[in-house]
Amino acid sequence: MRRLTAAVAASLLPGLMVIAIAGLPVPAGAAEPYDAYADEACDGYFDPLLLERGSRCSGSRERSCPTVRHWTPRRVSRQLPACEGVAQAAHPLHAERIQSSYLALRPDHGAPRAIYLMLHWHRATAHEAVNYLHLQDLARSRGALVIVPDVPGNQWAQSGSRNINQHVAWVDAVLADAQRRYGTGNLPVYLVGLSNGAAMAMHYACARADRIDAVMPVALPMYRSDLAACSFSQSIGYVQVHGDSDRFVPYRGNLWFASAEQVYARMRRNMDCVDAGAKAARLESPLTPVDIRYGDGCVGGRRGYLLRVENAGHTWPDMETLSGRDRNPYGLIARNFDATLQGYDLLQLAAGR
Incomplete structure (x- = not known):
């Protein structure tokens, strides 16, 4: 029963995820006001090596598609706004005794460069995943075919x-x-998931x-038994993002879930x-600095990345909220790292592209 309760708690990212409450203030005594978008060097391309060369690489200014602020939850869950440069469609699919559908977003000029397959969180819809995670901007800014x-x-x-x-x-x-x-069929495939979707992405x-080139779980609940049983038939790229104040899936693990660092170490062995x-x-920030551990030396030129987001909760870094604030019932939301656009760049690097 405890195992089931933990699983349900870990996978819960319901509609409440977008009801923001008051954010935290910037700590007193800062030398100057913090600007999450002060450095343009990483717009269009994010690589931790740029940090070593002095760039701040915080946030992303590339978003141009509509946001969900001031929308109603019902509209967010059922509609996609038009975005210039992005073609979008819904495709019904009946397979494996499952009758459902998927959303497809692609650049409306030119061929896609990669497939980005996103698995949404518990109680979410594909529309919510697109709207809250700014997935239209992936098609527009990165030329990806986004499948949800x-x-x-x-x-x-x-x-x-x-x-x-x-x-x-x-x-x-x-x-x-x-x-x-x-x-x-010849494009690289990047598999991504959040919470319950992250667990499915790892399965x-x-x-x-x-069948994939890289995987990126965010706020991953991975049982210790599943981790022990996991192996890759071939080396793939790996990017893992986890808040160290996640109350539902603790960064350091617990009786049921492996710690983020244990998962990362096992995936590097699999690679x-x-x-x-x-x-x-x-990545510096007064509230949510991001420590990035990474390395190559993997078969096929693959790489692994582990991002520990300090003080962040069971959330997707830089996800949208209805109010625009930086906290929801699942914890603090980082604004100095964009898990959508900059996460995509890490997936490319992890895949050896």
């Missing part, structure tokens, strides 16, 4: 569930349908490493990485 499935019941199968293999097979079907429909990566060449960088 709507899983029936708004919840991905959890560890030990009898339908977990069915959900893995349905993700197979979504990816295959999108590749056929858009003629993108998929452990079972289907030969056949050597320990030599490990590096570290830091």
